[in-house]
Amino acid sequence: MEDFEPLLCMHRDIALKGILARPERDDVRGTVLMFPGATGPGPSFLKAMRELTGHGYLAIGIDMYGAGADISTPQAAGQHFAALMAAPELLRERAVAWFETVRGLPGTDPHRIAAIGYCFGGKCVLELARSGAAIACVTSCHGLLTTHAPARPHVVQAQIAVWSGARDPYAPAADLDALRAELDDAQACYQITLFSHAQHAFTDPDHDGFAEGIAYDPLAHRVAWAGTLALLAQTIG
Secondary structure (H helix, E strand, O other): OOOOEEEEEEEOOEEEEEEEEOOOOOOOOEEEEEEOOOOOOOHHHHHHHHHHHHOOEEEEEOOOOOOOOOOOOHHHHHHHHHHHHOOHHHHHHHHHHHHHHHHOOOOOOOOOEEEEEEOHHHHHHHHHHHOOOOOOEEEEEOOOOOOOOOOOOOOOOOEEEEEEEOOOOOOOHHHHHHHHHHHHHOOOOEEEEEEOOOOEOOOOHHHOOOOOOEOOOHHHHHHHHHHHHHHHHHHHO
C-alpha cells in the first residue's frame, strides 16, 4: 500500500490507524471516510479508495479496532468485530471520533465530508448519521441496519443512502422496514434501494462465496457505485 499515508485517530486512549489516499489534482472535491467490513480493508476496498481519488476526492480508510489489532484471519478480526457490536455506544463514539479527526485535517472543508461503509462499516456510517454529526451524506452498502439508539427527530443532518440485498441474511426485511420507519420518524432525508436477488457483500468480490448468504453481484455493485458517485457529486462536489 505504498500509495497510502498513515492517519492516526485517538479515541479513549486507543490509537486507531487509518490510511489516507490523496487525489492527484490540487482542487480536492471533498473528503470521503471509508469504513471497511468486519475483516478489514481488502483489495476491492483499496481499489474503491483509489477510484475515489481518481474522481478528485480525498479518501480516508477507517480503522475501528486499533493500531495493534490482529485482523490477519477472519477469526481474529471477528473477535474485534464482536467486541464492538457488544458495545454499541462505543462504536458510535468511535465513528464520531474519526469524523471529528478528519474534519480537523488541514485543508479539509468541514462542509464537504461524506462516508461510505460496507457490511459492518455500513452500520458504522448509519450510527454516524444517527449521532447527528454534521456530515453531508452517508452511504451504507449491504450494511447491518439495527441500532441501540434510533435517530431522534430533527437530529440527522446527513443525506442517507442504503443499498441492500433482499437475500441478505444479515439485513432481513424486518430490519429494513424498521430502518425505514426510524428514518421517517426522524424526518431524515434518505433513499433505500433493494436488489431483489442480491445477497450480503454484493459489492465485494473478495468475499464471494465466503459463507452461505454471501455472494458478489457485479450488476448490483455497478449500480450502487454509480449511485454513490452521483450522491457524492451532489452533496460534496
